[in-house]
Amino acid sequence: MIQLKHSGDLDLLFSSIVIVSNKKTKLDKSLSDEVHLFHKKFHKGEEKFDFLKTLNGFIFFVKEDQKVEELRVLGAKIIGYLTKENTSIHFTGESDAILAVAEGLLLSSYQFIAYFKDAEKKKLGLTEVFLPADISQKKIDELVSIAKAVFWARDRVNEPVSHLNASQLAQHIADLAPEAGFSVQILEKTQIESLKMGGLLAVNRGSIDPPTFTIVEYKPEKAINKKPIILVGKGVVYDTGGLSLKPTPASMDVMKCDMAGGACVVGAVYLAALQKLKVHVIALVPATDNRPGMNAYTPGDVISMYDGTTVEVLNTDAEGRMILADALSYANKFKPELVIDAATLTGAAVRAIGTKASVVMGNADNKYFDLLEKSGIETHERVVRFPFWDDYATEMKSTIADLKNIGSANAGMITAGKFLEHFVKAPYIHMDIAGPAWLDTKEDYKGQGGTGAGVRLLYNFLKKLK
Numbered sequence: 001m002i003q004l005k006h007s008g009d010l011d012l013l014f015s016s017i018v019i020v021s022n023k024k025t026k027l028d029k030s031l032s033d034e035v036h037l038f039h040k041k042f043h044k045g046e047e048k049f050d051f052l053k054t055l056n057g058f059i060f061f062v063k064e065d066q067k068v069e070e071l072r073v074l075g076a077k078i079i080g081y082l083t084k085e086n087t088s089i090h091f092t093g094e095s096d097a098i099l100a101v102a103e104g105l106l107l108s109s110y111q112f113i114a115y116f117k118d119a120e121k122k123k124l125g126l127t128e129v130f131l132p133a134d135i136s137q138k139k140i141d142e143l144v145s146i147a148k149a150v151f152w153a154r155d156r157v158n159e160p161v162s163h164l165n166a167s168q169l170a171q172h173i174a175d176l177a178p179e180a181g182f183s184v185q186i187l188e189k190t191q192i193e194s195l196k197m198g199g200l201l202a203v204n205r206g207s208i209d210p211p212t213f214t215i216v217e218y219k220p221e222k223a224i225n226k227k228p229i230i231l232v233g234k235g236v237v238y239d240t241g242g243l244s245l246k247p248t249p250a251s252m253d254v255m256k257c258d259m260a261g262g263a264c265v266v267g268a269v270y271l272a273a274l275q276k277l278k279v280h281v282i283a284l285v286p287a288t289d290n291r292p293g294m295n296a297y298t299p300g301d302v303i304s305m306y307d308g309t310t311v312e313v314l315n316t317d318a319e320g321r322m323i324l325a326d327a328l329s330y331a332n333k334f335k336p337e338l339v340i341d342a343a344t345l346t347g348a349a350v351r352a353i354g355t356k357a358s359v360v361m362g363n364a365d366n367k368y369f370d371l372l373e374k375s376g377i378e379t380h381e382r383v384v385r386f387p388f389w390d391d392y393a394t395e396m397k398s399t400i401a402d403l404k405n406i407g408s409a410n411a412g413m414i415t416a417g418k419f420l421e422h423f424v425k426a427p428y429i430h431m432d433i434a435g436p437a438w439l440d441t442k443e444d445y446k447g448q449g450g451t452g453a454g455v456r457l458l459y460n461f462l463k464k465l466k
């Protein structure tokens, strides 16, 4: 990853420079007359961004008076100009705006290239970013932690199931423990069997790989909350649909992304731990692949879940709710203040609002939704609240069991949420991240593929809790 450091003198000859300024900003004296002149002209014009090519790099000009998100996007734009030779970049000017540009720049420096034979050649040239002395070390550390956690989540999503089965996902989570200082417990198949997690075991029946159930606990001293916040993430490492097989190429191709909820909640707790937030949080990640194997669960099956509820399976492709239901009932034993789940749960959520935001709903107090919406704006990981009336739950009643796992053709994201609510005994927020978790093409500081959606959002939300 790119190193973020406090800068010494501007090294004009060998690095690129980003000047984030307003009209009155005094430029560094070492900059040439040409730059001073260009700067003056730039501030007279309408453009928010411009650049000068120098012998070995660029001088970028960014107007400070822009929305934070616009500044992040310019950070991504800057990365786009750099060549293999531009190995370092200096920032100078207005510090708050610089932080936003640097965040965008850092987040867009992500690459998933390990599987190329010539990976080294494809590697970005940029290795060092220098920030002015008036930006605190604390702010720099936070930016680095954000990028680390988001990249961790993106990497997990981008890993194909050939390299990331449930056990490998659990191991990757455990690998974070020494650095993060949180505890990780991995429940293996035999433990999942003795706990009778019927939903997770049912989905796993078509697979030759065992399921896992990973519990991450971050409990700082003097936490502000007496009861923990529980984050539950869907960990379907690949979703073929099972016997209710998905069509390919249209729907199945990107289904390695179906553990993005798991990656999101672990990424958020990792980030909270790196930043030593004073919040007690626990992440739960039930994980398996969903396949039409020899003994795969079938449409028509009745499954006894972890909490004793029986579920008639009418579509094996509605597997996320089966494994989440067990994790949500498991969460009850912690007597949580609040339960939030993140899941790539329904195509309905994507059809409703696309990739630009997550669908959220729930029964938690409005104050939590207000905070989440605020965090959504600040991080530009926006959320849209959907209705959660009990009327929708009636669709999930079965004629032969307590529940069935699909509703009607309408409002599938809400009926899925109501199904999950049945298993939760605490204030609850459900986040369907099926839209923003994955991008088919690069967008600003989010690359093609896994976006790490929800990591910055949930971290920002945890930071706001009082």
Ligand code: BES
Pocket: 239, 241, 258, 315, 317, 318, 319, 320, 344, 345, 346, 347, 348, 350, 405, 406, 407, 412, 434, 435
């Ligand atoms: N993993 C999918 C949902 C999904 C769709 C994620 C698109 C990301 C992008 C989920 O398991 C699924 O297949 N849901 C079904 C539910 C239906 C059978 C009730 C769906 O949305 O079609």
Ligand code: ZN
Pocket: 239, 241, 316, 317, 318, 319, 320
């Ligand atoms: Zn599915």
Ligand code: ZN
Pocket: 236, 239, 258, 317, 319, 320, 344, 345
């Ligand atoms: Zn799925």
